[in-house]
Amino acid sequence: MSISxxxxxxxxxxMKEEALVQFKLLxxxxxxxxxxTHATLNRRSLSQEIxxxxxxxxxxxxxxxxxxxxxxxxxxxAKRIRRRNPKPGTPRDKQAALYERIAGxxxxxxxxxxx
Numbered sequence: 001m002s003i004s005x006x007x008x009x010x011x012x013x014x015m016k017e018e019a020l021v022q023f024k025l026l027x028x029x030x031x032x033x034x035x036x037t038h039a040t041l042n043r044r045s046l047s048q049e050i051x052x053x054x055x056x057x058x059x060x061x062x063x064x065x066x067x068x069x070x071x072x073x074x075x076x077x078a079k080r081i082r083r084r085n086p087k088p089g090t091p092r093d094k095q096a097a098l099y100e101r102i103a104g105x106x107x108x109x110x111x112x113x114x115x
Contacts, residue, residue, distance in 0.1 A: 042087070052088060066107040074103035
């Protein structure tokens, strides 16, 4: 499978819900080589490996406390799934992301109705 095809799969399959931003990145040659090695070992593209590394270093902020029990339960479930560090694009990773999106939507809707 070509790199461009794998990148397309990553961008359209895994990161479908998020807006993607392309930019130029300058890396030291030795660091790029290490990233490429890890990407190959993890069966990921270089872009995907960089995203995973950045997500681990800079995790998403914890959602603000919500009073809605359904949203709290979904955030809790997503957090439990993420503790096992599922690989990006796996069913478990997609499940956690879905729980987070639904919980966020519930929390926002509850704010809209004044709860």
